[in-house]
Each structure stands twice: as C-alpha cells, then as structure tokens.
Amino acid sequence: MSTIGVKTVRSSYLSFDEDGRPDAASVTGFGRWCREHADRGEDLAVDLFAGAGGLSLGLEEAGWTVAASVDHYQAALETHRHNFGGLALDWDLGDEDVQKEFVDLFRKNDVTVDLVAGGPPCQPFSRAGRAKIRSLVDAGERAQIDPRKELWRGFLSVAQGLRPRAILMENVPDMGLGDDFEVIRRIAETLEEDGYETSINLANAWQFGVPQHRQRMILLARRDGKVMRWPDAQKPLKLRDVLGDLPNLNGGVGRRKMSYTTTPKTPFENLMREGSDGVLYDHMTRAVRNDDLEVFKRLKKGMLYSEIPRELRRYKVNSFTDKYHRLDVDGLSRSITAHIAKDGYWYIHPWEDRTLTVREAARIQTFPDRFRFAGTRSDAFKQIGNAVPPLLGKAAASALSKCLPERTTCGSTIAKEMLLKWGMRQAQGIFEPWFPGPRMTDLVALAMALQTRCYTSDENLCHAARPLLGRKTLTPELLQECVYAATTVGQKRQLGKLLRLCGPENRDQLDKMVDELGDAEREVFDLLKGKDVLMRRPAPVRAAARILGTDSDKRNRGTNGLVDLANLVGSGSAASIRVAALRLIGKDISRSGSQDSESCLLDDFRSFAEQELQNRAGERQLRLVAG
Numbered sequence: 001m002s003t004i005g006v007k008t009v010r011s012s013y014l015s016f017d018e019d020g021r022p023d024a025a026s027v028t029g030f031g032r033w034c035r036e037h038a039d040r041g042e043d044l045a046v047d048l049f050a051g052a053g054g055l056s057l058g059l060e061e062a063g064w065t066v067a068a069s070v071d072h073y074q075a076a077l078e079t080h081r082h083n084f085g086g087l088a089l090d091w092d093l094g095d096e097d098v099q100k101e102f103v104d105l106f107r108k109n110d111v112t113v114d115l116v117a118g119g120p121p122c123q124p125f126s127r128a129g130r131a132k133i134r135s136l137v138d139a140g141e142r143a144q145i146d147p148r149k150e151l152w153r154g155f156l157s158v159a160q161g162l163r164p165r166a167i168l169m170e171n172v173p174d175m176g177l178g179d180d181f182e183v184i185r186r187i188a189e190t191l192e193e194d195g196y197e198t199s200i201n202l203a204n205a206w207q208f209g210v211p212q213h214r215q216r217m218i219l220l221a222r223r224d225g226k227v228m229r230w231p232d233a234q235k236p237l238k239l240r241d242v243l244g245d246l247p248n249l250n251g252g253v254g255r256r257k258m259s260y261t262t263t264p265k266t267p268f269e270n271l272m273r274e275g276s277d278g279v280l281y282d283h284m285t286r287a288v289r290n291d292d293l294e295v296f297k298r299l300k301k302g303m304l305y306s307e308i309p310r311e312l313r314r315y316k317v318n319s320f321t322d323k324y325h326r327l328d329v330d331g332l333s334r335s336i337t338a339h340i341a342k343d344g345y346w347y348i349h350p351w352e353d354r355t356l357t358v359r360e361a362a363r364i365q366t367f368p369d370r371f372r373f374a375g376t377r378s379d380a381f382k383q384i385g386n387a388v389p390p391l392l393g394k395a396a397a398s399a400l401s402k403c404l405p406e407r408t409t410c411g412s413t414i415a416k417e418m419l420l421k422w423g424m425r426q427a428q429g430i431f432e433p434w435f436p437g438p439r440m441t442d443l444v445a446l447a448m449a450l451q452t453r454c455y456t457s458d459e460n461l462c463h464a465a466r467p468l469l470g471r472k473t474l475t476p477e478l479l480q481e482c483v484y485a486a487t488t489v490g491q492k493r494q495l496g497k498l499l500r501l502c503g504p505e506n507r508d509q510l511d512k513m514v515d516e517l518g519d520a521e522r523e524v525f526d527l528l529k530g531k532d533v534l535m536r537r538p539a540p541v542r543a544a545a546r547i548l549g550t551d552s553d554k555r556n557r558g559t560n561g562l563v564d565l566a567n568l569v570g571s572g573s574a575a576s577i578r579v580a581a582l583r584l585i586g587k588d589i590s591r592s593g594s595q596d597s598e599s600c601l602l603d604d605f606r607s608f609a610e611q612e613l614q615n616r617a618g619e620r621q622l623r624l625v626a627g
C-alpha cells in the first residue's frame with residue numbers, strides 16, 4: 001500500500017509586525033505606562049508563565065489590565081505581544097535573580113499591582129512516583145530539587161515580592177490530586193501566613209461557558225476581607241452551537257485567511273465573532289492520509305479503536321484504545337491539550353472527516369476569532385492546548401473582584417484555625433492518644449496504629465492506649481493494663497502484638513513492627529508522629545464537607561471531597577492535628593447511624609468555633625460556614 005501517505009506540510013511561520021504596536025510598554029517606560037493606566041482607574045495585573053495569554057484575556061475581560069507578562073517561549077511571546085498591550089518579557093522565571101529583577105521593576109517604578117496571576121507548569125509527582133524519586137535521591141542518583149517541577153516557587157516568590165491585593169494560580173488537577181495537595185497546600189499556607197484568605201478550587205470549565213470537559217485546579221487568595229464568589233454555573237454547550245457557523249472544508253485543509261460563509265446563529269458564535277471584522281483567520285488543518293480518511297469515514301462518536309475494521313488499523317489495539325476520537329456534535333469536546341499539536345486524532349471534527357482546524361480548537365478554548373497565534377500551525381495548536389480557556393480565567397478572576405461583598409461567614413482559613421484550636425483542646429482530654437503531642441512516643445503511635453481496624457469507638461481506642469502515653473519502653477505490666485482496658489476481643493488481640501516489645505530498650509524490634517504495618521495503619525502511625533498525611537478516607541472527607549457546608553463527600557468524594565479536605569488541613573506542623581480532628585469528627589458522624597445525622601463532636605466543634613469567633617474583640621462578626 002504505497003498510496004496512503006500524505007507528505008507532511010509544515011505550515012509557514014506567522015509573525016506580526018511589531019512596529020507601532022498599540023499600547024505597548026517598554027522596560028524603560030514601564031513606570032509611565034503603569035501610571036497612565038492607573039490614573040484612568042484601571043487595576044493592574046501581572047500574568048506569569050503567560051503563554052499565548054488565555055488567562056491574560058480572561059483577566060482583561062474580568063476588568064483588570066495586564067501590565068506585564070512573562071514567558072520563555074518565542075511564539076507565545078509574539079502572540080501575547082500581538083494581542084495585548086503592556087510588557088511581554090522573555091525572562092526565565094526559574095531563575096531566582098530574574099524573579100527579583102521582575103519584582104524590582106515594579107518597586108523602582110513605585111507601581112502597585114492589584115492581582116498576580118499565572119499557571120506555573122508543574123508536573124507534580126504521583127504518589128507512586130514520589131516514592132521512587134525519594135529512593136533515587138537517597139541513593140544520590142538524583143538532585144533533591146528538580147527545577148522543572150519547582151517553577152511554582154518562582155510564582156510564589158514574585159507574588160510575595162509584589163504583595164498584591166489578590167492572587168490567582170492555575171494548574172492541572174494533578175497538581176493537587178496527584179500529590180495529596182502537598183505543593184498547593186504549602187503555597188496556600190505560606191500565603192495565609194502573609195495575611196491572605198485562600199481557597200483551593202477544582203473548576204469544571206464547561207460550567208463557565210467553555211464547550212469542553214476540562215478540569216483545573218485554581219488557587220485563589222485575597223487579603224481585603226471580601227468573599228471569593230464564582231459566577232453561577234451555566235448549562236453545558238453543544239459543539240453544533242459552537243462550530244456551526246464556521247465553513248465546512250469539504251476535504252480541503254483550509255487557509256490562513258478566508259471569509260465567513262454564514263451568519264452566526266447562537267450566542268456563543270456571536271460572542272466568538274466580536275471584533276473579527278468579517279475576516280476568518282487560521283481555519284486550517286492538516287491533510288488527512290488516505291488510510292486515516294477511511295477510518296474517519298467509519299468513525300462514529302464513542303467508537304473504540306478496537307471497533308475499527310482490522311485491515312484499517314495501524315496501531316496495536318491493546319496500546320491504543322482511543323487512538324481516534326470523533327467529537328460529539330451534541331455534547332462537549334474532550335479537553336483540548338497540547339497533544340493536539342501532535343496529530344489531532346483525539347479531535348476529529350464532529351461532522352467532517354478531518355481533524356480540527358486551529359480556529360476550531362481556539363473556539364473550543366473560547367479564544368475569540370479575532371485572537372491570532374504566532375508561529376507555525378503546530379505552535380498555534382501548542383499555545384491553544386496549553387492555555388487557560390479565557391472564559392474560565394474570567395470566571396476565576398471575577399471571584400477576586402473588588403466589587404464583591406465583605407465576608408460574613410468564615411472561609412476555610414478561619415475554619416482551619418478553629419479546627420486547630422479545637423484539636424489541641426481534644427489533645428488535652430480523653431482523645432490525647434489520637435493527636436500528635438509531647439507524650440506521643442513511637443510506642444503509643446504503634447499501639448494506636450495497630451488498633452485502627454478494630455471496630456470500636458475512638459474513646460475506647462484511646463482508653464486502651466492511654467497507659468502508654470509518654471512511654472518509650474514496654475513492660476508486661478503496662479501491656480497488661482492496656483489489654484485490660486480494651487473493650488473488644490479484636491482490640492485485645494491487636495494490642496497483644498505488642499508483646500514482642502516487652503523488655504528493656506527494644507528499638508530494633510519496634511522499628512521492625514512499624515515497617516510491617518499495612519498502608520492504613522502506617523498512615524495513622526505517621527499522622528500521630530506529626531507527619532503531613534492528608535488521609536484520603538471517607539471519615540475526614542465527610543467531616544470537611546460538613547464543616548465547609550458542601551456535599552462533596554456524597555457527590556465527588558475523590559475529587560471535590562479531597563479539595564475540601566485539603567482546604568481545611570493546610571500544611572506544616574499543624575496539618576496533622578487538623579487531620580486527626582477531622583478524622584475524629586468524621587468517624588463520629590458515621591457512628592451516629594445515618595450519614596445525615598449530626599454528631600456530638602461536630603456539634604461540639606461548631607459551638608466551640610462560634611464561641612471563639614464571638615470572643616474575638618474588635619473583629620468583624622463572622623459566622624461559621626455551615627450550621
């Protein structure tokens with residue numbers, strides 16, 4: 001079969017004329033440029049790791065003026081300069097000196113920034129991956145800090161240096177879900193220490209008018225005491241109402257410039273055409289190979305690669321279950337990622353037998369038709385796939401608007417503080433063995449860990465472990481006391497395992513027993529030893545949802561539920577106390593029978609928090625979120 005190949009045609013590189021660019025700023029004239037805009041009442045923002053400017057566009061549509069953006073990729077910088085005023089700097093934000101220089105640019109010009117935004121490209125380690133990396137670091141085969149994964153530090157350092165009123169950081173969901181929110185919780189904690197209220201969000205782009213399944217992790221922070229309120233969710237769009245007014249290519253590959261052939265019919269199409277002056281740019285795609293064309297013709301939405309006739313398959317069925325994907329004309333697109341720059345097979349047009357054009361991909365990301373992308377066709381696809389959809393950026397930024405009302409219910413930052421105080425109070429009472437603290441020796445933590453799977457109340461578990469508090473060595477008498485205090489046979493059996501430790505200093509045996517703990521038991525041991533463990537279990541997730549007044553534990557426990565948990569747990573040495581407190585409350589909720597019935601501990605926490613908030617002299621009156 002020699003006729004199938006289509007010669008890959010590299011598209012030309014699109015450059016824009018830089019001369020006379022309207023509203024451009026230069027490094028030397030930056031102060032004057034900012035003053036002119038501030039004098040007009042505009043709030044200034046910066047966009048770090050700005051790429052083509054999907055987020056910048058969202059910020060501008062939400063009312064900010066992007067004074068400066070930074071990236072390190074030539075085509076994206078050209079795109080940004082063409083579509084926005086201000087300063088687009090080709091600087092390496094991984095370099096600490098560059099971060100300082102950027103902050104200095106504002107200091108020496110005496111410019112106040114209202115919003116620092118950006119999406120540092122982080123590939124957080126998956127939990128399995130992290131263990132591997134740790135062993136490589138231990139073996140001296142890898143540097144402790146991998147600079148590619150640490151670009152968030154650059155973002156944080158600039159945000160701290162500029163100290164704006166509000167901060168917005170966008171990232172892939174895996175930034176949180178993949179690593180127990182370790183990095184994002186650390187960033188939030190640092191910002192809270194600097195006086196910000198923070199909120200970690202998992203946003204579904206389609207809820208804000210973006211016609212695709214795309215989830216993003218968005219950290220918001222503000223220090224003006226106002227609420228962080230997202231716009232109301234919209235109904236999902238259908239691709240027929242998004243792409244319907246763009247000309248069919250009827251087997252061709254399209255062009256850089258052409259005319260629209262129909263009038264826009266839907267609100268989305270009208271929105272996309274605003275400012276386009278009747279000219280349609282970049283409606284161009286790749287040529288289709290003959291064999292692919294045969295596949296595309298047979299491909300219906302939802303069809304698997306294995307359903308394609310055997311003689312037309314070029315790839316192994318096992319490795320490529322969804323090599324080709326026909327987009328659903330009556331639904332949302334799959335997430336447009338930078339992968340689209342490769343071959344486009346994941347994005348086969350809903351009704352034509354070809355992959356998407358640059359303009360169609362841009363529309364699905366909600367870039368209006370007037371927005372142009374510098375570089376080759378592949379550069380354009382890459383910038384589009386990497387971007388924050390402008391309408392998602394706009395929704396996130398509007399949650400930080402100055403026009404929102406003062407906060408009257410407490411957000412997660414104050415709820416966290418209350419949880420810590422409440423937890424510390426429990427740690428001085430009957431629940432002491434459930435909290436890290438001065439008397440939590442390895443022996444106590446091990447006894448608690450061994451008992452975790454015993455079906456009895458937390459009070460009973462604590463009661464049995466209490467004789468060990470503050471002890472490092474175990475005597476037969478002490479063990480007997482614990483076993484005697486245990487209420488169930490299972491509990492007595494678990495505690496009996498400690499017999500191996502009886503006798504003088506038995507450190508090696510204790511370490512061995514800790515090593516032998518199962519995953520769930522080990523998690524309890526680590527938590528009680530004060531380590532930063534998120535504990536992704538139903539009980540803490542349930543408690544976090546109740547305290548924040550959401551139903552994430554019932555609907556999306558593995559995603560939004562974990563976000564609620566991360567928002568309440570925070571980071572650093574206090575995190576383990578909060579997790580222990582949430583676990584206690586959560587277990588008490590399930591113990592009280594139906595999932596909806598409230599628990600004594602939850603009630604106790606709520607009245608404690610209400611009382612604390614009332615006692616705060618001189619502070620605005622705040623109520624706890626849920627009650």
Ligand SMILES: C[S@@+](CC[C@H](N)C(=O)[O-])C[C@H]1O[C@@H](n2cnc3c(N)ncnc32)[C@H](O)[C@@H]1O
Pocket residue numbers: 049050051052053054055056070071072073076091092093094095118119120121151383386387388389
């Ligand atoms: C996910 S994209 C950001 C997309 C952008 N927020 C948007 O909405 O269009 C990440 C960007 O970070 C840029 N980048 C990566 N490393 C960088 C560095 N060390 N300094 C500056 N920019 C960098 C990349 O070139 C890329 O454009």
